[in-house]
Amino acid sequence: MPLITLPDGSKKHFHNDVSTMEVANSIGPGLAKAAIAGCVNGNLIDTCIPIKNDSSLNIITAKDKEGIETIRHSFAHLIGHAVKQLYPQAKMAIGPIIEDGFYYDISYKKPFTPDDLSAIESRMEELIRSNYDVKVKVVSKEEAINTFTEREEPYKLEIIKNIGENEEIKLYYHQEYVDMCRGPHVPNTIHLRSFKLMKVSGAYWKGDSNNEMLQRIYGTAWSTSKELKEYLQRLDEAEKRDHRKIGKQMTLFHTQEESPGMIFWHPKGWAIYQVLEQYIRGILILNGYEEIRTPQAVDRTLWERSGHWEKFKDEMFTTTSESREYAIKPMNCPCHVQVFNQGLKSYRDLPIRLAEFGSCHRNEPSGALHGLMRVRNFVQDDAHIFCGESQIQSEVSSFIDLVFMVYKSFGFDSILIKLSTRPTKRVGSEEIWDKSEKALADALDAKKLKWELLPGEGAFYGPKIEFSLKDCIGRVWQCGTIQVDFSMPERLEAAYIDEGGKRRTPVMLHRAILGSFERFVGILIEHYAGRFPVWLAPIQVVLMGITDKNADYCEEIYNKLIKKGYRAELDLRNEKIGFKIREHTLQKIPFQIIVGDKEQDNKSIRVRALNGDDLGEITLESFISLIESEVAKLGRVQ
RNA sequence: GCCCUUGUAGCUCAGCGGUAGAGCACUCCCUUGGUAAGGGAGAGGUCUCGGGUUCAAGUCCCGACGAGGGCACCA
Numbered sequence: 001m002p003l004i005t006l007p008d009g010s011k012k013h014f015h016n017d018v019s020t021m022e023v024a025n026s027i028g029p030g031l032a033k034a035a036i037a038g039c040v041n042g043n044l045i046d047t048c049i050p051i052k053n054d055s056s057l058n059i060i061t062a063k064d065k066e067g068i069e070t071i072r073h074s075f076a077h078l079i080g081h082a083v084k085q086l087y088p089q090a091k092m093a094i095g096p097i098i099e100d101g102f103y104y105d106i107s108y109k110k111p112f113t114p115d116d117l118s119a120i121e122s123r124m125e126e127l128i129r130s131n132y133d134v135k136v137k138v139v140s141k142e143e144a145i146n147t148f149t150e151r152e153e154p155y156k157l158e159i160i161k162n163i164g165e166n167e168e169i170k171l172y173y174h175q176e177y178v179d180m181c182r183g184p185h186v187p188n189t190i191h192l193r194s195f196k197l198m199k200v201s202g203a204y205w206k207g208d209s210n211n212e213m214l215q216r217i218y219g220t221a222w223s224t225s226k227e228l229k230e231y232l233q234r235l236d237e238a239e240k241r242d243h244r245k246i247g248k249q250m251t252l253f254h255t256q257e258e259s260p261g262m263i264f265w266h267p268k269g270w271a272i273y274q275v276l277e278q279y280i281r282g283i284l285i286l287n288g289y290e291e292i293r294t295p296q297a298v299d300r301t302l303w304e305r306s307g308h309w310e311k312f313k314d315e316m317f318t319t320t321s322e323s324r325e326y327a328i329k330p331m332n333c334p335c336h337v338q339v340f341n342q343g344l345k346s347y348r349d350l351p352i353r354l355a356e357f358g359s360c361h362r363n364e365p366s367g368a369l370h371g372l373m374r375v376r377n378f379v380q381d382d383a384h385i386f387c388g389e390s391q392i393q394s395e396v397s398s399f400i401d402l403v404f405m406v407y408k409s410f411g412f413d414s415i416l417i418k419l420s421t422r423p424t425k426r427v428g429s430e431e432i433w434d435k436s437e438k439a440l441a442d443a444l445d446a447k448k449l450k451w452e453l454l455p456g457e458g459a460f461y462g463p464k465i466e467f468s469l470k471d472c473i474g475r476v477w478q479c480g481t482i483q484v485d486f487s488m489p490e491r492l493e494a495a496y497i498d499e500g501g502k503r504r505t506p507v508m509l510h511r512a513i514l515g516s517f518e519r520f521v522g523i524l525i526e527h528y529a530g531r532f533p534v535w536l537a538p539i540q541v542v543l544m545g546i547t548d549k550n551a552d553y554c555e556e557i558y559n560k561l562i563k564k565g566y567r568a569e570l571d572l573r574n575e576k577i578g579f580k581i582r583e584h585t586l587q588k589i590p591f592q593i594i595v596g597d598k599e600q601d602n603k604s605i606r607v608r609a610l611n612g613d614d615l616g617e618i619t620l621e622s623f624i625s626l627i628e629s630e631v632a633k634l635g636r637v638q
Numbered sequence: 639g640c641c642c643u644u645g646u647a648g649c650u651c652a653g654c655g656g657u658a659g660a661g662c663a664c665u666c667c668c669u670u671g672g673u674a675a676g677g678g679a680g681a682g683g684u685c686u687c688g689g690g691u692u693c694a695a696g697u698c699c700c701g702a703c704g705a706g707g708g709c710a711c712c713a
Binding site for chain 1: 674
């Protein structure tokens with residue numbers, strides 16, 4: 001005789017066990033039609049599962065987050081249903097939901113082609129239209145094994161092996177197709193409407209590169225066709241912002257076969273890069289850092305001592321000279337320890353903050369390379385802080401301030417923070433791990449920041465904080481980090497003399513705010529969609545005359561702007577003004593200065609903003625004060 | 639590194655067994671035009687590279703390299 005409490009507080013008595021669907025029916029046929037799953041005392045169940053005890057029940061529909069997730073999950077099964085009809089020999093592995101959609105990993109003798117994909121999609125549509133009921137059956141482990149042995153599904157059997165004896169196993173019957181799942185699933189395919197299969201790619205079984213590679217079919221699904229359309233539009237929008245595409249359009253940089261994963265920066269791209277580098281350089285100097293420069297190629301023995309050789313030798317570029325082997329540096333830190341080690345340090349010298357915009361090379365796997373985002377040659381806004389254990393928290397604290405200040409300069413206001421703690425394989429005593437993890441957490445808490453704990457995700461040498469920013473279309477990019485390192489200073493024999501005259505090993509903090517400049521430029525290109533704030537714009541202002549009679553006057557203004565340090569461009573081509581305006585608008589130049597006879601006579605200029613606004617006929621002086629104030633804003637959102 | 643897709647003019651792309659195409663860009667000429675494309679002419683390609691099949695290969699097959707999408711990796 002269960003008593004069911006609904007979300008609005010109302011209660012309903014039932015004489016017998018009752019399913020979510022029956023409760024929904026008792027409320028109204030509309031709700032029954034919309035019901036996708038039940039949430040009973042916080043647990044999601046299928047609409048047909050009987051509820052035996054007094055419970056709170058929330059009837060899940062496509063409007064709920066759980067509803068759309070259930071729909072996506074059922075779509076994954078539907079892939080299975082369609083694939084097994086079209087390719088009976090296919091073996092189904094796993095079909096989970098992911099952000100915005102779902103996938104299914106499948107083993108099949110032939111690779112699925114785009115034609116196969118659309119065939120599968122069409123078959124799914126046909127199956128949906130038959131509005132069949134999805135039936136669930138709770139079975140014993142033995143019965144599940146029998147079912148999938150009979151159906152020759154080795155991956156399902158392997159999954160079952162890892163299910164405990166007493167755990168419930170549910171089989172979902174999609175007509176003749178059977179899948180195994182925790183559920184819940186939609187009661188009928190009538191709930192499966194707005195979807196699209198997106199792509200097929202490879203994926204390792206159980207995510208392990210030693211295992212067989214399966215074929216993964218990705219799909220997206222939404223509760224309405226409108227949402228599906230909006231999602232596809234969002235993808236289009238992201239594609240339009242692709243930094244590789246904009247980089248080409250704006251001639252910022254290029255790559256070529258002869259140096260995969262390394263960037264040829266063109267004048268305009270390098271201008272952006274340099275604004276970033278000079279900006280960070282200025283900030284570091286103001287915050288007690290000293291800039292250094294260390295060698296590009298360093299003898300293998302140093303990397304052996306630092307421990308990198310053993311772990312990363314395959315990912316390092318090497319070169320030889322006079323029978324010595326060198327590694328092109330993949331990171332700056334061991335060299336920074338060498339600088340620290342010159343001259344015995346006192347506790348009075350600490351903290352010592354050494355910064356370097358050092359070019360690093362890592363031979364990343366070819367499949368990992370991606371435009372500016374993942375490269376083989378990069379420069380970080382890298383620095384290492386050598387300090388005593390007691391100084392960790394204050395150093396971390398001021399670093400956090402720096403990170404927030406810098407991100408704000410680019411208009412990034414939404415910052416996500418993660419704290420990663422000791423992994424199973426690690427160096428250093430429990431005591432020092434306790435201390436450093438606490439120092440990091442305390443530094444965050446003292447600022448009342450929200451952060452996520454990632455237990456066991458720290459580096460083997462120490463815990464770390466990672467800072468991610470959200471760009472204007474909601475994508476998250478991990479950029480900043482501060483990592484405590486108790487290992488390297490010891491391995492490379494860094495030392496200082498403490499208050500008691502004893503030799504001690506300093507703690508080393510690895511830290512970066514932007515991460516790699518290459519990647520950060522890429523992020524900015526996508527964030528701004530190429531429409532950089534004046535501060536960063538590779539060309540800030542372009543000058544053009546109405547006719548070539550105005551060329552000398554144009555050049556005069558141009559020279560004044562260049563002398564002031566602005567990035568200006570002169571366009572004296574024999575083209576009509578409309579044509580030039582179009583081109584420079586497409587090049588996303590913030591200001592276009594146009595002068596004709598009138599302006600020349602008046603000793604004035606006419607300014608057009610990127611959005612098409614006419615800023616009127618003004619003097620060069622007032623334009624300079626305008627651009628000055630724009631630059632001073634940096635990229636901050638006002 | 640692995641799976642799939644892909645590589646034609648500076649760019650974007652068409653051609654998919656029978657002597658290389660378009661638009662834009664480029665060069666030259668005309669045009670000197672006031673806020674998102676003025677007109678004309680011309681030049682430009684060992685069709686990524688190396689093999690193979692064929693009377694004949696951008697076109698089909700194999701391999702290498704690069705790129706794209708995933709997976710794995712990311713000190």
